[in-house]
Structures are given as structure tokens and as C-alpha cells.
Amino acid sequence: MSNTDRQHDLVVWGATGVAGRLVAEYLTAQYTPDQLSLALGGRSESRLHKLETALRERRSAWDDIPIVIGDATEPESLRAIAEDTRVVCTTVGPYTKYGTPLVEACIAAETDYCDLTGEVNWVREMIDRYHDDAVEAGTRIVHSCGFDSIPTDLGTKLVQSFAIDEFGTPCDMAQIYLEDSRGSVSGGTMASAIEVFRAASTDPLARQTLRNPYSLAPKGERDGVDPGAQSVPKKDPLRSVWTAPSPMAMVNERVVRRSNALLRYPWGREFECTEVLPMGDGLVGLARANAVWAGITVATAGMAFGPTREGLRRFVFPDPGEGPTRKQIENGYFTVRVLGRGTATDGPFVVASQISADWDPGYGATARMLSEAAMCLVRDQTDSPLEGGILTPASGIGDPLADRLRQAGLDVEVDVWDRPPA
Structure with a gap:
């Protein structure tokens, strides 16, 4: 048929x-x-x-x-x-x-x-x-x-399509911001996260996949100039704010790089992308970025260590099949912004895309x-x-x-x- x-x-x-x-x-x-x-x-x-x-x-x-x-x-x-x-x-x-x-x-x-x-x-x-x-x-x-990963991946594609149509050239870099969000997690989501960390603890290929920024690129093309996910708080290159690492960067950045490769590099082989959490400017922004970074570091260490991971699964995370209430879903929201920077014949430009919704992002x-x-x-x-x-x-x-x-x-x-x- x-x-x-x-x-x-x-x-x-x-x-x-x-x-x-x-x-x-x-x-x-x-x-x-x-x-x-x-x-x-x-x-x-x-x-x-x-x-x-x-x-x-x-x-x-x-x-x-x-x-x-x-x-x-x-x-x-x-x-x-x-x-x-x-x-x-x-x-x-x-x-x-x-x-x-x-x-x-x-x-x-x-x-x-x-x-x-x-x-x-x-x-x-x-x-x-x-x-x-x-x-x-x-x-x-x-x-x-x-x-994971439509707002990042499609948002980057929209920025690049617009840049090529408007300026005749793609952006050479994209900064991806999870501007703000409120959402919940289910037992299924946490079970998936546990599987990633469990695989990384036992499988050398899984560990290599998590370390290599180009690990989802086609065979023979798994290297490049992009250094990969931001690992510490930094001042943003396009906005006067401090940023913290994004826990979703591990997935989303690799998906974007695979998109570029599968489409035969319309954004160039030296295209770079980074996903971050904007925390604000000045000392307050720096303090918030450091606090988020510290929290992510502790959580990652806990998930990477087998006994701690098992304890989180048994006593902290929801069971598979459990999820947010209808009210929690309706009261959630998110905004993902992508800023793409490029240089046309008449000078530099920055293109922005935004994808947002007034529902729980994960549900x-x-x-x-x-x-x-x-x-x-x-x-x-x-x-x-x-x-x-x-x-x-x-x-x-x-x-x-x-x-x-x-x-x-x-x-x-x-x-x-x-x-x-x-």
C-alpha cells in the first residue's frame, strides 16, 4: 500500500x-x-x-x-x-x-x-x-x-532565511536566549534525562556524543570551529547582560548544527551558535548568573553519579505517568529569542526571531x-x-x-x- x-x-x-x-x-x-x-x-x-x-x-x-x-x-x-x-x-x-x-x-x-x-x-x-x-x-x-528543539532550531532557521532574503548573506553566529519560562516536569521527562546520564556513565560513545559539539553532524563532518556550550557565566556579545549556561544547550545546539550540515551549510561551515539564559546587567545580573551556574553544576554532578541519580529517581522525581495539572499547564509560558549576527556589503546587521507561548513549554x-x-x-x-x-x-x-x-x-x-x- x-x-x-x-x-x-x-x-x-x-x-x-x-x-x-x-x-x-x-x-x-x-x-x-x-x-x-x-x-x-x-x-x-x-x-x-x-x-x-x-x-x-x-x-x-x-x-x-x-x-x-x-x-x-x-x-x-x-x-x-x-x-x-x-x-x-x-x-x-x-x-x-x-x-x-x-x-x-x-x-x-x-x-x-x-x-x-x-x-x-x-x-x-x-x-x-x-x-x-x-x-x-x-x-x-x-x-x-x-x-527540545523547535524554538531553537526553527528560530535559527527563520533568522537565517530572513538574513539571506534581506541582506543576501547568512548570519555567521547565533545567540539563543531562553528569555523567561515557567513550566513543570513529568516523570517521563525525568526518566529520559536519567537515561542520558546513565548512558554517559557506561557507554564511551554516549560520553563522546555529549562532549563533541558536532556529534550529531553527518559522519565524517563531526568537527568544526564552534567550541560548544557555554560552561560558565559570561557577558553577552550582543546584549549588555550577563548570561548563565542553559541546561538545554546540550541538545538544542547540536540539533541546530545538524540542521546546517544536512542543508549543505547554507549558513557556512564556520557558523557558531550558543544557547544561554539571560540574567540581567550589572552586579545583580552577575550574581544571578553565578547562582544559576552553581545550581546547574550541582544538578549535573548529582545526575552523573549513579547512587545520587538513583536517589533522585526514587525520592525526588515524579513517577512515570505523573505530570503537571491542567492549571499548571495553562499558567505556564516561555519565550525563546534568537539573535543572528552577520555582515552585509553595507555593514553589520543583527536579525532577531522570537517564539513564545502562554502555556507550559514542555506540555x-x-x-x-x-x-x-x-x-x-x-x-x-x-x-x-x-x-x-x-x-x-x-x-x-x-x-x-x-x-x-x-x-x-x-x-x-x-x-x-x-x-x-x-
Whole structure:
């Protein structure tokens, strides 16, 4: 059966989990059965039926939502699901433990795929094992389609597209700022973080992946001029503020560098990017930056040490399946700004993009980002020159995702920030 003749447009895999349920709720609120052939997938038939009933009661247009049953430990069940749908959208992590069989199934069935992973060690494994197979199959495997890493990756792509259109040249560097945010974490998110640190403690390749800023680049291209994530408080080169290291830089910066490489370096091979937390100016800003840096250092050390990591898992972190309340999701927010600096024939310029939302970044906003990334794949709405591979949001989907995010209620902007004196 061809990809366009399948029973379903989209399967939400892991629909009864915290993130999966939010995706299912968003899709059934935003679209009708005439616009989208949707199915709910997971292991528990009873839990899926309960979710399907709740969705139908809330969304009168949806009088029937198909259910598909599978298990990550039963590859044939995943293969059957992949063969019946055009796109699989999965929220089931930790991906290091549960993700690989579904990627294999989607490539074998030539079914497009998107997920929420921030597990760079697992993404590196998928690149090394399956990128060539996905290219040959013409299958788009798009990782990191949530808060990790759409605001950073798409925000950088928007800045570069604008700079090239407006000034005829890309930016040679991008500073990425998590301006402010309020959000919660679930047991699944923390389980994924634990898997990254556990892998780094036992697997030399995982450790190398976390150390090398270019570890997600294509084979043979895993070095360059970018020194990698900021490790201590610094004065920002584009704004008069102190900045602290960003805990998300480990993922987001590598995704941006992979986007540049997959698109054949339209931003140049010497392009650099850094993600930071702006803390303010003067002594107050410096003090805040040092406090955040110290907190991140202690947390990282705790996660890197096995007994401490296990203690955090057992006594501090929420259990898998636990997540924020509806009120917490609705009261969250975030703003990610990207400033790109370049030099045109008539002098230097700075372009800014901003992606923000008034929902919890990791849940309410992420549900919309992942859903609309999946819809871009369903509708084949991309500006990507790539027909398959292990891809990123910017390289696999690109600027059309920005329009869908705006329609979903996120604020997405890009414009000239400044024209400094030559």
C-alpha cells in the first residue's frame, strides 16, 4: 500500500501518557475527521478506549476514533501499525529504551515519523544506524519536535532565511536566549534525562556524543570551529547582560548544527551558535548568573553519579505517568529569542526571531509544536530539499512549520534587530 493510500493519516503513539493525551486533545480540538484521519495507539486497549470515550464526549465532531494496539517489545505489532498510517507521532520515552523498534518499523514501511526526544545519545545512534536507510526509503524521521528543539532550531532557521532574503548573506553566529519560562516536569521527562546520564556513565560513545559539539553532524563532518556550550557565566556579545549556561544547550545546539550540515551549510561551515539564559546587567545580573551556574553544576554532578541519580529517581522525581495539572499547564509560558549576527556589503546587521507561548513549554506548548510538526508531514508542507533521513525540524520541515505554529496560537516573529555602525 502506498503512503498516500493508507487507512490513517496520523497515529499518536503513546496516546494515554501525559504528553500523548495532550497531543490527542489538541488534534481533536483543532481538526475534524474530514480534515484528519486520526488513530490513537499504545499498549493498553482499556486505557485507549477510556481516552477515546473522553475525547468523543468533549469533541462532538469525532464520533469514532480508531485504536491501534502494539508493544515496543513486539516489533511486528509496530510494523503493522506503521504500514497502516502515513505518519507516526510518538511521545513514548525514554526513547533510548523504547524508541528504536518504532524507528525501524517506520523506515521499513516508508512511514514518516516525529517525536519529542532530547536524548542526544539515542539520536546519534539513530543517525549512525538508520540515516542511510531512511534516505533510501524516502522516509522522514524528524526528532526533537517539542520544546527540545523547535524554538531553537526553527528560530535559527527563520533568522537565517530572513538574513539571506534581506541582506543576501547568512548570519555567521547565533545567540539563543531562553528569555523567561515557567513550566513543570513529568516523570517521563525525568526518566529520559536519567537515561542520558546513565548512558554517559557506561557507554564511551554516549560520553563522546555529549562532549563533541558536532556529534550529531553527518559522519565524517563531526568537527568544526564552534567550541560548544557555554560552561560558565559570561557577558553577552550582543546584549549588555550577563548570561548563565542553559541546561538545554546540550541538545538544542547540536540539533541546530545538524540542521546546517544536512542543508549543505547554507549558513557556512564556520557558523557558531550558543544557547544561554539571560540574567540581567550589572552586579545583580552577575550574581544571578553565578547562582544559576552553581545550581546547574550541582544538578549535573548529582545526575552523573549513579547512587545520587538513583536517589533522585526514587525520592525526588515524579513517577512515570505523573505530570503537571491542567492549571499548571495553562499558567505556564516561555519565550525563546534568537539573535543572528552577520555582515552585509553595507555593514553589520543583527536579525532577531522570537517564539513564545502562554502555556507550559514542555506540555501545553509542546503538544501544539509536535502536533503541527506531524501535520506538516501529513500534508507534505515543507520547504526541505531532503526527501528522507534522520532529520531535524529545521532541515526536515522548515519555515512552513512557523505558519502552523502561528495558527496554533504561538507567537512567531522575525525581523531586523539592529544595524550597528560599520
